[in-house]
Amino acid sequence: MQPEWFVPDTGRKEFWTEERCFITELLNTPASPDASLAVARVEPGVTTQLHKLSGISERYIVRKGEGVIEIDGVRQPLAVGDQAVIPADAAQCITNTGSDDLEFYCLCTPRFRPEGYVSLED
Template sequence: MKEAIRRIAPDAEYHTDELCHINELSNTADDPELSIARARVAPGIVTRWHRLIGTTERYVIVEGQGRVEVGGLAPQDVGPGDAVIIPPMCPQRIANTGSGDLVFLALCTPRFMPEAYEDIEHEMGG
């Protein structure tokens, strides 16, 4: 790994099938231990149930209000400053319960790779 500064590129945000907008802040092969993405969920949206294979994910809520469902935990409200720890293979989804965007950082170890993503909406009754 080499020292670097990665600047946010607002026009690099893309929409996922999970119903979330993602901007990869740092996700490169030269830093395989960690990826950082800025995730944005619009008001009233609930992301699809999913899990990550072999990847631990952490949400750090930056702005907005949400309700997260993770593994066997009861659904819980989250807001700015809250951190959600999601082990590999743990079912997860998040709902935006506020009137503005729900924005959080998604930190994955090792770095997020698309093949680690598994949609389980059908398994969860969605």
């Protein structure tokens, strides 16, 4: 029997989202209710859906590419190594302004759950 703190690899693969980006969930399980971790990939020229996460704050850490993030109407360029701390319930989107894919880690607290995602587009 495995200990309750052990989370086996589930072989999760990258998947497309209505947010207009690809997601690979690295950690998102009830065993870790306080946080989840994913990698997001945004193709060149794409802007993700304007949205908010109800009751969930996010941290982005850019690992590849460049872009511009918008949080509550404030825009900020991001490059490799840059980070953004996104408060819960903040309107947000990110645009890939480079010629290569933009990839960043998404650390959510508490963990991401689909019912917390709220599209702010018509």
